[in-house]
Amino acid sequence: MRFVGLRLARGLLTLWFAVTVTFFLVRLLPGDPVLAVADPNMTEELRQKLLADFGLDQPLGVQYLDYLGQLLQGNLGMSFRQSIPVTTVLMERLPWTLILTGSAMVVTIVLGIPLGVLAATRAKGWLDRVIQLTGVTAQSLFVPSVGIFLMYVLGVWLGWFPIGGAVDLDATGPAATLSMLHHLVLPCLSLVFIQLGGYVLTMRTTLIEALGEDYVSLAKAKGVPPGAVVWKHALRNALLPTTTIAGLQLGTLVGGAVLTETIYAYPGIGRAIYEAVGQLDFPVLQGAFVLLAAAVVVANLITDVAYGILDPRVRTS
Amino acid sequence: MRRATLFAALLAAALTACSPSVPGQSGSQASGSQAPASADRLTIGTTADVVNFNPLVGNSRTDSWVTNLMYPHLTQMDSAGKRVPYLATEWSYSEDGKTATVKLRDDMKWSDGKPVSADDVVFSVTAVQKEKFGVVAGLITALDKAEAVSPTEVRFNLTRPDGTFLDNVGFWLPVVPKHVFEKAPSVQKFANDANWVSAGPFKLTKVERGQRYIMERVDDFGPGAPTVKEIVFRVFPDVNTEVLALRNGEIDLIGNVLPPATATELKSDPNVKLEQIPSLGWAHLQYNTKRKPLDDVRVRQALAHAVDYEAIRNIALKGFAKSSNSSVLTPSLPDYADPASKEYVFDPELSKKLLAEAGQSNLSLSMIYDQADPNIARWAPMVRDSAKKAGITIKLQGLERNTYLDKTLKRDFDIYAGSWAVMDNPPANLGLAFKTDGFINYAQVSDPKLDDLIDQAQRALTQEEAKAPIQEAARIIRDQVYDNVLYVETFNIAHSTKWTGFRPMPSELLSILNPLSLASAKPAG
Numbered sequence: 095m096r097f098v099g100l101r102l103a104r105g106l107l108t109l110w111f112a113v114t115v116t117f118f119l120v121r122l123l124p125g126d127p128v129l130a131v132a133d134p135n136m137t138e139e140l141r142q143k144l145l146a147d148f149g150l151d152q153p154l155g156v157q158y159l160d161y162l163g164q165l166l167q168g169n170l171g172m173s174f175r176q177s178i179p180v181t182t183v184l185m186e187r188l189p190w191t192l193i194l195t196g197s198a199m200v201v202t203i204v205l206g207i208p209l210g211v212l213a214a215t216r217a218k219g220w221l222d223r224v225i226q227l228t229g230v231t232a233q234s235l236f237v238p239s240v241g242i243f244l245m246y247v248l249g250v251w252l253g254w255f256p257i258g259g260a261v262d263l264d265a266t267g268p269a270a271t272l273s274m275l276h277h278l279v280l281p282c283l284s285l286v287f288i289q290l291g292g293y294v295l296t297m298r299t300t301l302i303e304a305l306g307e308d309y310v311s312l313a314k315a316k317g318v319p320p321g322a323v324v325w326k327h328a329l330r331n332a333l334l335p336t337t338t339i340a341g342l343q344l345g346t347l348v349g350g351a352v353l354t355e356t357i358y359a360y361p362g363i364g365r366a367i368y369e370a371v372g373q374l375d376f377p378v379l380q381g382a383f384v385l386l387a388a389a390v391v392v393a394n395l396i397t398d399v400a401y402g403i404l405d406p407r408v409r410t411s
Numbered sequence: 412m413r414r415a416t417l418f419a420a421l422l423a424a425a426l427t428a429c430s431p432s433v434p435g436q437s438g439s440q441a442s443g444s445q446a447p448a449s450a451d452r453l454t455i456g457t458t459a460d461v462v463n464f465n466p467l468v469g470n471s472r473t474d475s476w477v478t479n480l481m482y483p484h485l486t487q488m489d490s491a492g493k494r495v496p497y498l499a500t501e502w503s504y505s506e507d508g509k510t511a512t513v514k515l516r517d518d519m520k521w522s523d524g525k526p527v528s529a530d531d532v533v534f535s536v537t538a539v540q541k542e543k544f545g546v547v548a549g550l551i552t553a554l555d556k557a558e559a560v561s562p563t564e565v566r567f568n569l570t571r572p573d574g575t576f577l578d579n580v581g582f583w584l585p586v587v588p589k590h591v592f593e594k595a596p597s598v599q600k601f602a603n604d605a606n607w608v609s610a611g612p613f614k615l616t617k618v619e620r621g622q623r624y625i626m627e628r629v630d631d632f633g634p635g636a637p638t639v640k641e642i643v644f645r646v647f648p649d650v651n652t653e654v655l656a657l658r659n660g661e662i663d664l665i666g667n668v669l670p671p672a673t674a675t676e677l678k679s680d681p682n683v684k685l686e687q688i689p690s691l692g693w694a695h696l697q698y699n700t701k702r703k704p705l706d707d708v709r710v711r712q713a714l715a716h717a718v719d720y721e722a723i724r725n726i727a728l729k730g731f732a733k734s735s736n737s738s739v740l741t742p743s744l745p746d747y748a749d750p751a752s753k754e755y756v757f758d759p760e761l762s763k764k765l766l767a768e769a770g771q772s773n774l775s776l777s778m779i780y781d782q783a784d785p786n787i788a789r790w791a792p793m794v795r796d797s798a799k800k801a802g803i804t805i806k807l808q809g810l811e812r813n814t815y816l817d818k819t820l821k822r823d824f825d826i827y828a829g830s831w832a833v834m835d836n837p838p839a840n841l842g843l844a845f846k847t848d849g850f851i852n853y854a855q856v857s858d859p860k861l862d863d864l865i866d867q868a869q870r871a872l873t874q875e876e877a878k879a880p881i882q883e884a885a886r887i888i889r890d891q892v893y894d895n896v897l898y899v900e901t902f903n904i905a906h907s908t909k910w911t912g913f914r915p916m917p918s919e920l921l922s923i924l925n926p927l928s929l930a931s932a933k934p935a936g
Binding site: 123124125126139140147175176177178183186187190238242245249250253256257258259260263294326358359360361362365366368369372373374375403 | 625643
């Protein structure tokens, strides 16, 4: 219990740090947010009025404290550009990002672990080499290039998948769910593509290491079938570093989502960030970053707890 | 072997988790299927979401395209830039030019059944005048008071004769329903993001932010019921994806202007038709006349002779550009253009001579531009290279858009490279751009003779009267190189050959997406 409490406190501290950095970072962006709202040919009088409306006429310290105070009450402020609450802007987008990143993560793990095991148990064989080579190559590819390539081949050329979007306009009921999944395939695949290598290669390395341990030799000597040696004995120990990666990769996944959502016209939060940067919409930017930081903190918290379950030594240290 | 089968099964399971076998209705949209379009739905691709639904505030392209279909303007424009009726049927000035009168159609209705009346026009223009926001505020400085003479007649009392007033108000002012907007404490802060009351050919029925905007036909639209039942704007932030979607038949039209390279590619696609739309603006270089040695006209002329205009138009723009003969009166507005104007010749030797006369050697300047503008990013290096032949060093500063805008407004540059989008009325626009203290007078021009000529043109109540002084002003701008006009772009708008009947109007703002064009669009064949 104390273990979870400590991790929670650390998570909150991280969150506060992220909020603070974000707050000052967006204010370092070049340009004038008022300009993004009104026409350049506005009067100085209107400019001052808009600055006051946005609270940007206050000293930075006052703005910061004000923001923290509002945040504690769960108020993310009003969008400069859209004149609607930031919470509304983000909540419309959040489910899509969760679906995309969530499915990408699940597919990556479901594919990554068995592929890693396959490579490790056939270390140095041709299959191992193919898996390694593919893993390294996929990792170094740029998401937008993968995206356009997949869309061209699977969308335009073969006509199997739609080009961009999240769901068909006319689909209702179960058809809408099907259409949603249909639209999800390509963006999900792009994210899986660049993520998979990391999992497979880590899984492979740690499993090879585990397979060389004494307890594995002992199990083999006892006459445990080879499959059970790998899946029951070695894998549980080899899973630890992979769990860490899952937590860490979430950040990368979210970064990849900004690009993926843009290429695939997917209506998630990544795209809202992309648009808000161009419009210097501070409240939307801050809100989105807080939300993402919270997601990463929570994911890491879960990883830590999972780690504790998988490896009792962590709980006591 | 058994294990390999297991892995294969796992892999297949994981993939199917991601991909169902029957793709709902969109399966019928496989590539190459070019069944005739039905009049049920026209899908338009755009690269951005609607940011603000308040037409008096929203200023992005998508904002304008969508709200233009909802809120009428007094006038539209024909292909030569002349104003044509929309909500207004006729308009005129009094003898002394201090009163402008507009008569309105009587058959336009708001979607809640109330008639569109003179009160709405008065409310819209007065809100902008009072709260001073948006494009319109800077264009109606001559307005004293607007009043409704009758439900179908509006009178504008002006503080001075201003022959640009009706053109400006007619073209730029969206008319909003008074009975809805007046309830907001501040019209400028009114988000107008639900329960829209509109009066255009289409009404907005559903918004799925990040995805699409769905608009339905208005059957009793005064100027004539639209053919197409439903217009859908779909958002594709990436132009490449947008083009793939058009080729795949998922969208019928791309709203945004195509980059020249993409247009060249699409030209050979038999399922795509390119509409060519003249720009109302121009691409240009401006020299900061308040900085030495750019305050010397000989230095500016030397720079003007050190640009290879033909190469920029043919290579960077792939020929999708016209020469404006170095004049700010472009061929897009033939009624104003001056046939006597001649383009600066690319002549590095002449540049060198002019620089020597001005006592300049080893001239080195920096040039700012928006690095995200695909056209300028292509021609900026060409400007640098041709200047080098005249012994001038130009350092390129490709900037992120907000930084670029900031530097422009602070007039913090030697050379500014950019383009103006919509310059629809020369006397009004040249006033903003070249009169002392004009809002967009980036080059910081201050020339009393030019100011006088522009004032004279603005006071003129007819175009014939305005023509002589405005042409004289344009000559001064050319000779003094207050602006170096490079070209007028020919915009390419792509749509599926399944559609026809569009009514193209100049500029990216109106294009084939203007309300009268979408109201007359119909399936081909």
